[in-house]
Amino acid sequence: MEAEVPILSESDVLERCPTGIKGLDEVTEGGLPRGRPTLVAGHAGCGKTLLAMEFLARGAHQYGEPGVFVSFEEDQKDLFKNFQSLGFDLRDLVARKLLAIDWVRVERSEIQETGEYDLEGLFIRIGAAVDRVGAKRIVLDTIESLFAGLTNDGIIRAELRRLLRFLKEKGLTTIVTGEAGGSGRFTKQGIEEYVSDCVIVLDHRVDSQLSTRRLRIAKYRGSAHGTNEYPFLIQSDGIDLIPITAIGVGSRTTTERVTTGIPRLDTMFDGLGVYADNSVLITGTAGTGKTTLVSHAVDAACRAGRKATFFAFEESVPQILRNLRSVGVDLGPWQDRGLLQFHASRPDLCGLEMHLLTIEAEVAKFEPAVVALDPITNFVNVGNAIEVRQMLTRLVDFLKARGVLTLMTSLTHGGAELEATNVAISSLVDTFVVLGWVRSEGERNRCLNIVKSRGMAHSNQTREFRITSAGIQIQDVYTGAGGLTGAARAAQEARERAEAVRLEQDVERRRALVHTRQEAFKARMRSMQAEFEAEQAAMLQQIAQDEASRTSAIEESQALADLRHSDREANGDGD
Amino acid sequence: MTDVDAGTAGDAGDVWQLTLYVAGRTPRSVAALDNLKRICAEHLAGRYRVEVVDLVNQPDRAQGDEVLAIPTLVRRLPPPLRKIIGDLSDTEKVLVGLQLRPGGG
Numbered sequence: 001m002e003a004e005v006p007i008l009s010e011s012d013v014l015e016r017c018p019t020g021i022k023g024l025d026e027v028t029e030g031g032l033p034r035g036r037p038t039l040v041a042g043h044a045g046c047g048k049t050l051l052a053m054e055f056l057a058r059g060a061h062q063y064g065e066p067g068v069f070v071s072f073e074e075d076q077k078d079l080f081k082n083f084q085s086l087g088f089d090l091r092d093l094v095a096r097k098l099l100a101i102d103w104v105r106v107e108r109s110e111i112q113e114t115g116e117y118d119l120e121g122l123f124i125r126i127g128a129a130v131d132r133v134g135a136k137r138i139v140l141d142t143i144e145s146l147f148a149g150l151t152n153d154g155i156i157r158a159e160l161r162r163l164l165r166f167l168k169e170k171g172l173t174t175i176v177t178g179e180a181g182g183s184g185r186f187t188k189q190g191i192e193e194y195v196s197d198c199v200i201v202l203d204h205r206v207d208s209q210l211s212t213r214r215l216r217i218a219k220y221r222g223s224a225h226g227t228n229e230y231p232f233l234i235q236s237d238g239i240d241l242i243p244i245t246a247i248g249v250g251s252r253t254t255t256e257r258v259t260t261g262i263p264r265l266d267t268m269f270d271g272l273g274v275y276a277d278n279s280v281l282i283t284g285t286a287g288t289g290k291t292t293l294v295s296h297a298v299d300a301a302c303r304a305g306r307k308a309t310f311f312a313f314e315e316s317v318p319q320i321l322r323n324l325r326s327v328g329v330d331l332g333p334w335q336d337r338g339l340l341q342f343h344a345s346r347p348d349l350c351g352l353e354m355h356l357l358t359i360e361a362e363v364a365k366f367e368p369a370v371v372a373l374d375p376i377t378n379f380v381n382v383g384n385a386i387e388v389r390q391m392l393t394r395l396v397d398f399l400k401a402r403g404v405l406t407l408m409t410s411l412t413h414g415g416a417e418l419e420a421t422n423v424a425i426s427s428l429v430d431t432f433v434v435l436g437w438v439r440s441e442g443e444r445n446r447c448l449n450i451v452k453s454r455g456m457a458h459s460n461q462t463r464e465f466r467i468t469s470a471g472i473q474i475q476d477v478y479t480g481a482g483g484l485t486g487a488a489r490a491a492q493e494a495r496e497r498a499e500a501v502r503l504e505q506d507v508e509r510r511r512a513l514v515h516t517r518q519e520a521f522k523a524r525m526r527s528m529q530a531e532f533e534a535e536q537a538a539m540l541q542q543i544a545q546d547e548a549s550r551t552s553a554i555e556e557s558q559a560l561a562d563l564r565h566s567d568r569e570a571n572g573d574g575d
Numbered sequence: 576m577t578d579v580d581a582g583t584a585g586d587a588g589d590v591w592q593l594t595l596y597v598a599g600r601t602p603r604s605v606a607a608l609d610n611l612k613r614i615c616a617e618h619l620a621g622r623y624r625v626e627v628v629d630l631v632n633q634p635d636r637a638q639g640d641e642v643l644a645i646p647t648l649v650r651r652l653p654p655p656l657r658k659i660i661g662d663l664s665d666t667e668k669v670l671v672g673l674q675l676r677p678g679g680g
Contacts, residue, residue, distance in 0.1 A: 105641045107641075110656060112657070112658065113659075113668070114660070114672065115665050117603070118645055119644055121598065121647060122637075124631070124637050125637040125638060128634035128635060128637070146643075149643075150643075150644070
């Protein structure tokens with residue numbers, strides 16, 4: 001574009017002039033180059049005039065910098081009317097001398113060119129308007145109209161160059177709009193030749209019947225500007241740019257833990273539940289109970305007096321409430337008490353950016369502690385995987401920055417595109433729970449697995465769960481061999497119970513045997529003892545008899561000896 | 576400066592009202608005024624009035640007649656409004672522009 005590329009030094013880094021336009025100052029690292037012209041190029045209806053006027057209106061409102069709008073297209077009345085509907089009261093700004101609008105009408109059919117001329121008249125008009133309000137900012141919309149109104153291109157180009165130099169000398173931060181041109185040019189008339197500091201390109205595309213507006217910083221001298229295309233919306237309060245990379249990850253964190261509404265699931269999360277600002281992704285095939293799982297957490301939050309917002313992208317609100325009631329989760333009362341808000345919409349009704357901004361706006365307004373998005377997979381229908389990921393990145397960052405617990409569900413059914421999305425998204429989230437079916441023995445049973453949960457020692461178990469009339473019931477941890485669920489698990493457990501009973505009986509039997517043996521032994525002991533005692537008694541009796549008889553014999557012989565007067569010694573112990 | 580350079584008064588209904596916008600006394604504006612006087616004398620003798628507006632002194636006048644280019648000659652009367660820009664050096668084109676001669680518009 002320009003012949004020489006200057007070597008940048010500190011002083012070459014341009015001072016910024018904040019636009020106040022949501023997101024634009026982030027992607028331009030502070031705004032437009034102050035005191036210099038910026039080209040805003042794009043096709044008709046892509047938002048050039050809006051961006052330019054918003055730059056002036058916000059400049060006047062927020063930064064106290066009056067502006068001049070030189071319109072080559074719409075007259076003052078039309079501008080007033082058009083911007084009234086966008087929430088800018090231009091009439092008021094004009095009345096307060098913060099804005100001057102100069103409508104320059106170039107009607108070729110009225111003009112005859114004869115000989116040499118210059119555009120001093122335009123310069124004088126602009127100069128007068130600038131002086132009238134003490135302008136710091138100016139917009140020329142669309143300067144290319146001059147080429148349509150006048151025939152001498154050479155003069156126009158020379159004067160354009162002079163005009164921009166004139167504005168620069170006056171220190172005005174300028175936006176020059178230009179009609180988009182083909183074949184590698186930003187504008188039809190090559191205005192970019194005269195505006196070398198900053199070029200912003202606007203685009204309005206329709207993909208799959210969905211219109212998306214985009215903004216790109218095509219050039220920004222001396223700046224490491226984002227080269228991405230940023231989607232933007234024209235909202236009721238002007239342009240809202242979505243700088244996906246601009247939020248960053250520097251959000252605050254909390255150590256507060258909150259319940260999932262399912263005590264046994266809390267147990268799986270370290271026994272404490274999830275972090276209060278976690279983003280939780282729950283993926284699973286159809287019918288695995290994703291919505292039910294989310295509703296438990298929403299219910300628990302409301303029960304604790306925390307507010308929740310439920311974005312439903314698949315089912316209508318009455319349908320959700322009815323279905324949840326059938327599994328014992330009644331969210332109706334929370335809704336009635338103003339703790340819970342539902343927003344149901346079809347993802348394909350509007351573009352991703354619109355959804356994103358709607359969600360952000362609702363969250364900013366209601367300030368919930370919990371946000372449920374059910375399901376996010378439907379967005380794949382709206383954008384491609386990269387766009388969906390960008391949108392969700394921004395959304396997750398946004399919600400995290402607000403300390404919101406985010407619960408997202410995502411449907412998986414083996415489709416490669418969806419899987420890719422899930423893979424992409426799962427790296428963004430803090431907690432990733434997978435629900436699935438386990439098929440065995442002619443039935444399917446639900447099971448749950450925590451794939452990851454940052455910052456905690458979560459369970460690694462695949463747990464079976466049932467959806468009962470009282471909600472989700474996680475089954476006991478199965479400690480046996482093999483991973484079994486459902487009837488197979490029940491059968492296995494029955495078999496194990498039978499085996500246990502059999503073992504028990506065995507033990508009993510053996511115990512009885514031991515007892516019997518012991519009893520028998522004891523009986524024998526007793527009989528032997530009795531026998532022994534009897535024998536002993538008999539023997540003792542015999543001994544006693546013998547002794548008695550011996551005593552009597554001695555006594556008899558003593559008596560005889562006494563009778564016979566025998567010597568004691570001689571017959572002392574003789575028998 | 577509102578330099579009213581009246582020609583010879585003619586029939587009131589037939590008087591051409593012309594305004595020449597200039598910005599300072601540049602050679603080009605001097606040339607334009609000279610050319611205008613000559614053409615008027617030749618083709619509108621006695622039935623024209625010329626007002627010269629110097630935008631340097633009256634910048635607010637620029638908006639009224641949608642003046643961009645300097646010099647600009649505006650034919651207010653007779654209607655419709657016509658504008659001729661440039662130093663008026665091409666007499667033929669000036670005459671066509673003022674619709675004093677057939678040949679386009």
